[in-house]
Amino acid sequence: MTDTVKLIMAQINPKVGDIQGNVDLILETLEQAKQKEAELVVFPEMTITGYPPEDLLLRDGLYSQVEAALLKIVNASQDIACVIGYPMMDELGERFNMAAFIADGELLASYVKQNLPNYSVFDEQRYFNSGKQDCVVNYKGIKFGILICEDIWKISPAAQAKQAGAEVLLTLNASPFSQEKHQDRLDTLAHRVNETGLPIVYVNQVGGQDELVFDGGSFAVSADNDVCVQAPEFVENLCEVNFIKQQDSVVMVPGEKAELFAEEARIYQALITGVRDYVGKNGFPGVLLGLSGGIDSALTLAVAVDALGAENVEAVMMPFRYTAQISQDDAAEQANIMGVNYQSIPIEPMYQAFEMSLQATLAVGEPDITEENLQARIRGTLLMAMSNKNGKMVLATSNKSEVAVGYSTLYGDMVGGFSPLKDVPKTMVYQLAKYRNSISQVIPERVITRPPSAELRPDQKDQDSLPDYDSLDAMIKAYVKQDMSPQQIVEMGYEESEVRRVIRLIDRSEYKRRQSAPGVKITHRAFGRDRRYPITSGYKE
Amino acid sequence: MTDTVKLIMAQINPKVGDIQGNVDLILETLEQAKQKEAELVVFPEMTITGYPPEDLLLRDGLYSQVEAALLKIVNASQDIACVIGYPMMDELGERFNMAAFIADGELLASYVKQNLPNYSVFDEQRYFNSGKQDCVVNYKGIKFGILICEDIWKISPAAQAKQAGAEVLLTLNASPFSQEKHQDRLDTLAHRVNETGLPIVYVNQVGGQDELVFDGGSFAVSADNDVCVQAPEFVENLCEVNFIKQQDSVVMVPGEKAELFAEEARIYQALITGVRDYVGKNGFPGVLLGLSGGIDSALTLAVAVDALGAENVEAVMMPFRYTAQISQDDAAEQANIMGVNYQSIPIEPMYQAFEMSLQATLAVGEPDITEENLQARIRGTLLMAMSNKNGKMVLATSNKSEVAVGYSTLYGDMVGGFSPLKDVPKTMVYQLAKYRNSISQVIPERVITRPPSAELRPDQKDQDSLPDYDSLDAMIKAYVKQDMSPQQIVEMGYEESEVRRVIRLIDRSEYKRRQSAPGVKITHRAFGRDRRYPITSGYKE
Missing domain, CATH: 3.60.110.10 (Carbon-nitrogen hydrolase)
Known part of the structure; x- marks a missing residue:
């Protein structure tokens, strides 16, 4: 013995x-x-x-x-x-x-x-x-x-x-x-x-x-x-x-x-693992995603390539009249650096066809969210058509901040089988992009430094309709993860009207989240099975 | 005292x-x-x-x-x-x-x-x-x-x-x-x-x-x-x-x-109650839906009107080259009988724009599910644009049989805030349509008697790719509600290959269901929170 x-x-x-x-x-x-x-x-x-x-x-x-x-x-x-x-x-x-x-x-x-x-x-x-x-x-x-x-x-x-x-x-x-x-x-x-x-x-x-x-x-x-x-x-x-x-x-x-792993590397590894196994265990031959020139799709592309290899990832730029040239340049540059199949499909012809067919509808009032969502849904439809034809799964690119306040289009940019950044707050998206670039420069620097924009109308910036992301993410964390009351959040140093607006947005976006793709839980409380809120709710604090 | x-x-x-x-x-x-x-x-x-x-x-x-x-x-x-x-x-x-x-x-x-x-x-x-x-x-x-x-x-x-x-x-x-x-x-x-x-x-x-x-x-x-x-x-x-x-x-x-209430009347009342309160408690000014000339949207329209009143319901026919004239006639007739706002928007221009822009993609292989889904997604996008503009919520029209086997298009006909028939098997859809017509004739008889078709390709019939609905619904009930094994279902008198195919379709469609709108639970086991299946699963019986 x-x-x-x-x-x-x-x-x-x-x-x-x-x-x-x-x-x-x-x-x-x-x-x-x-x-x-x-x-x-x-x-x-x-x-x-x-x-x-x-x-x-x-x-x-x-x-x-x-x-x-x-x-x-x-x-x-x-x-x-x-x-x-x-x-x-x-x-x-x-x-x-x-x-x-x-x-x-x-x-x-x-x-x-x-x-x-x-x-x-x-x-x-x-x-x-x-x-x-x-x-x-x-x-x-x-x-x-x-x-x-x-x-x-x-x-x-x-x-x-x-x-x-x-x-x-x-x-x-x-x-x-x-x-x-x-x-x-x-x-x-x-x-x-x-x-x-x-x-x-x-x-x-x-x-x-x-x-x-x-x-x-x-x-x-x-x-x-x-x-x-x-x-x-x-x-x-x-x-x-x-x-x-x-x-x-x-x-x-x-x-x-x-x-x-250190904190950011660990989260990055979690994202890679989530994507790799969702794709692998479900038998998809790869993924495709819309690359907009913005930070979210840039990070999603990096995660996808690190998870699956460049040969299994496709990126599609779908420019429109509001898409800046630098967006197109940066998207092309990243696709080139990462060695993924890349194509550009302008959405103008589809947009014009919809605009014509919806003439009576769109004539009511000023251009609004309707026209913006239309752009996003044309892009979603294009991606799904490619996915249907070649079997590759679409990755959605929304981050947690957007998912929280509903700053995304249902059946538009929310289209996809998996949503890698679903639980990653925007501020962490930036941190992860910098972390990934510290290993090797795959995301063009300008994507990280320029002000975030959905580019759905002229000169649009995220911060036109949302608080700055540091504040927004802090409020989301307080309300969603820590179940803090509006009053407690105000006491953290935010304007009451701003706090109430953010909370109202979070509450009202439950219906969108219910139809969103699964994504990797990285926080103490993710949206999904981790947080089971009613859609129909009259609750106010 | x-x-x-x-x-x-x-x-x-x-x-x-x-x-x-x-x-x-x-x-x-x-x-x-x-x-x-x-x-x-x-x-x-x-x-x-x-x-x-x-x-x-x-x-x-x-x-x-x-x-x-x-x-x-x-x-x-x-x-x-x-x-x-x-x-x-x-x-x-x-x-x-x-x-x-x-x-x-x-x-x-x-x-x-x-x-x-x-x-x-x-x-x-x-x-x-x-x-x-x-x-x-x-x-x-x-x-x-x-x-x-x-x-x-x-x-x-x-x-x-x-x-x-x-x-x-x-x-x-x-x-x-x-x-x-x-x-x-x-x-x-x-x-x-x-x-x-x-x-x-x-x-x-x-x-x-x-x-x-x-x-x-x-x-x-x-x-x-x-x-x-x-x-x-x-x-x-x-x-x-x-x-x-x-x-x-x-x-x-x-x-x-x-x-x-008798059985069918009771289920119909449940559907009306579900729609009325989802719409009312969430503050929507009404609903709109795509009316295809088929039985599912016909019943959904009847439920919506009975729940909300004709003045709060809009129906949209979105014909394409595969849409039969009788579909358009029947849709118009029902809208007229029920007194709802009705319009027809052909999807040909959008389809052609997508076809042109996706030329390289669609050229690969024969026309397949890609082209079919494209039609459904154009319709979904049209409905959502109208919804965005006038605030009315879109009703999805899928029935439980379709939801079970995935015979529906994600971001296409699955688009909507609420899905009244989500838990109603196709055979029950027919029963409910007949029940509703027994009170007053609101659904044209031909909608009930003609063979069901998604009309997404020439001469398509549901039964080209699915078992007859009596068999399909019995298999779905056995597998989903009663947790029966494939062997037990075969013993009910169905072909083994057919049983295995249906079960595989049910298992593989979990990802679609996860992104579907909520609908009224009417059976002992509905899809949704009632049935929590993993998307990623290697389970076989």
């Missing part, structure tokens, strides 16, 4: 619902772990189905497939142990979020998740009943206590496992990315380590799933609260954690520590 | 979030009840906020407004008692779904909902903690036990109230309509009456709220399980329920019984 135990944190990227594919990935991972002479592999939460399977969990057929998958994994565990996550349904039809400890061709023990998150993007109480029991498994002379995701965010499941004799805590996670999440996890685990005196192994899923990106970044914390091992973020990784079994204790050995 | 107690079931139509407006409605209702010399008024669940307020419940400001509202109601209860529903937040920030018994200027007692639904369209565990205590109030010599909505669907809260001495059960509800719901409620209450031997008063909210319609239909069941009183469906109503207090018991007196 050896004095050391080698564990692998299997930070993998499953595809939701693809049970066969996920099992293949799991078995391959076990093989690789054997080659590394590991004793134990810990997988993320709900490994077999991927997370979150949402209402697929309501289909009975899922559970027989999961059982068959589990059997395959049990059979493959001859020379290696693993802890694996999956959903289970019992004879009474009750469902549970489970983890099994599998070794030597046997399912040694299983654990039922105790804390079921039902806030933010999570709906686990829609599907699952909660467990009550600890699960501590003595394997290779070490007592491993098993926990699943939300369990580690509460005090009691860890305390219960310690009480039951656990010497090491293993936690299986599907913890979605948001800006502050990494620090939150560190802080939370520090509490658990301090309370229990136990080392903790935290294994996270990686990859994009609709609105969510899982950042990976699995890590292991010693009983002294040192991060001994750190897996890289945003990539699949098999990362070793070694334990030495001593007389009366188990010691976690310092190992590899991947360098972590 | 009187031997009888008169209770009013206050079947009202609050607006979600409009606390001031709802309080006004409540106070006015109390006044009317006083004029009817009632002793007690029972309101629906969450009366003060309307139901469901969704994430408005996460805003602290809501609770201070609710408290102020409650105080006003308490002050107005000098000569009348009421039971009223509202959300409450305690000092610890825990939230509860409550009911208060208010009388003589005092809040006599309050009840916390015990069973919090978290399935289907419901997310109550996202917001609330559950109660444990019964609440029985002795008023005018009768012991009233209070329950809230989901409580009555379980055995224990009613049993607990009986145990605590209740002689009558009052249940406050916000129970959304679906086809079978009325019978489900009757059956459920029969169980509770049989178990407890108590009469039950069931008060339901009425009106539309985004995807949901509340059908009202409040009723009261005696201890002998007779429906003694029945309020009408789909309208606001104050309905009396009288009790006679005897030596040792309380007897419910048979009262008014409104006639109930």
Whole structure:
């Protein structure tokens, strides 16, 4: 018997619902772990189905497939142990979020998740009943206590496992990315380590799933609260954690520590991951987008190329009479720098055809939002036609500030299968553009420095109808993320009329957001499943 | 002291979030009840906020407004008692779904909902903690036990109230309509009456709220399980329920019984209510829609006119080279019969402009879905331009069969703020059209009898690319509503290849549905919040 135990944190990227594919990935991972002479592999939460399977969990057929998958994994565990996550349904039809400890061709023990998150993007109480029991498994002379995701965010499941004799805590996670999440996890685990005196192994899923990106970044914390091992973020990784079994204790050995991303790089990686996996897992041959010469489409193009490669990205400039020459020059320049297929299609002929056919309608009153939206919808229609013909998916380019206040055209620039910047405030769009250019200059400098404009009427500037973006983003953050009242926001130093106007715009744009494409959640509260507001609402504060 | 107690079931139509407006409605209702010399008024669940307020419940400001509202109601209860529903937040920030018994200027007692639904369209565990205590109030010599909505669907809260001495059960509800719901409620209450031997008063909210319609239909069941009183469906109503207090018991007196709608009439009323309240509560001056000469837009027009009046509805025919003359004749005829503003705008000029500008794109391969979608998107853009100019909201006209299999164009015929037929299967569209014509002939007979066609290419028929609608709707029901496996559906008597094709279409169309307008839920499982499927999914059965 050896004095050391080698564990692998299997930070993998499953595809939701693809049970066969996920099992293949799991078995391959076990093989690789054997080659590394590991004793134990810990997988993320709900490994077999991927997370979150949402209402697929309501289909009975899922559970027989999961059982068959589990059997395959049990059979493959001859020379290696693993802890694996999956959903289970019992004879009474009750469902549970489970983890099994599998070794030597046997399912040694299983654990039922105790804390079921039902806030933010999570709906686990829609599907699952909660467990009550600890699960501590003595394997290779070490007592491993098993926990699943939300369990580690509460005090009691860890305390219960310690009480039951656990010497090491293993936690299986599907913890979605948001800006502050990494620090939150560190802080939370520090509490658990301090309370229990136990080392903790935290294994996270990686990859994009609709609105969510899982950042990976699995890590292991010693009983002294040192991060001994750190897996890289945003990539699949098999990362070793070694334990030495001593007389009366188990010691976690310092190992590899991947360098972590700084804030902007991390968000950029989340965007890339979200785009790459939405496109890849849905089988699109690539993407196309409208490139306007503005900052949002410029950043979206950079993200798309970094995610998918220039050969899979197309950009289309669709100029009109209000499009500045510098917009066209800058768009062409960026497309050229990034090496993407680029074309320019003026929208004048379509606009004139609509103008003629809508003569009676447009004659009523002065030109207004109608004429502006028409331009945006012609562009949307052009992009969708190209998409229909070549199969490439359209990327929408709206940022969070626009999505919040409805500064975008439904069925116009909101057209697309995925909306990478949906949760990125405009001020962060600038920061990310500068960050990306600091690696290599792909966005023409002028795109970053010129005043933002939708170019839908002569000499239009965003700031003609919106507060400056620093103020706007601060107000959006206060109202949407922090649920602050108008009064509290005024006390931050903004004009009351301005605050009320922004809030009214946010409230009134819910109907547009309901029809918007999914995008990557990067903040604590994104639009989408994270924020479920009624469209019809008479609420005022 | 009187031997009888008169209770009013206050079947009202609050607006979600409009606390001031709802309080006004409540106070006015109390006044009317006083004029009817009632002793007690029972309101629906969450009366003060309307139901469901969704994430408005996460805003602290809501609770201070609710408290102020409650105080006003308490002050107005000098000569009348009421039971009223509202959300409450305690000092610890825990939230509860409550009911208060208010009388003589005092809040006599309050009840916390015990069973919090978290399935289907419901997310109550996202917001609330559950109660444990019964609440029985002795008023005018009768012991009233209070329950809230989901409580009555379980055995224990009613049993607990009986145990605590209740002689009558009052249940406050916000129970959304679906086809079978009325019978489900009757059956459920029969169980509770049989178990407890108590009469039950069931008060339901009425009106539309985004995807949901509340059908009202409040009723009261005696201890002998007779429906003694029945309020009408789909309208606001104050309905009396009288009790006679005897030596040792309380007897419910048979009262008014409104006639109930038959199945098709009931669904039609739900559609009308949904449209009327979405348009009205969101302040639109009316609606417009594309009238194609087909059955879906014909029924949508009838619903819109019945909901809003002809003067608030506009219809637009947008013919193209594939539009049959009979389509144009039938559209014009229906518009004329129904007395709505009608115009015809041929889309040929826009189509030609797009065709020219997209020459390089369209030259690749044979004409396909690209050219078809282009027609639909030009129409969508025309409708949105008119909507932008005159403020009327666009109604989308897709039915559930199309929404299920994706037989509709995103940003084309899916354009609109509301989608009345979204949950109405094509076969039911025909039934409803015939039902509506049985009242008065508003849909030209030929629209109902001719084979359905999208008219997007020469001689196109829906059945060229879809199974016949009887089969299609049966398969959709089996897969979507009943979660049946492909194998089970094949066993119903369908070809395996056909079943697999339909299921694949349903699965693959999730991305389109995610960007669709809300529509009225009329079935046990509607698309929308009722069915939360991942877009990215590798699941196969």
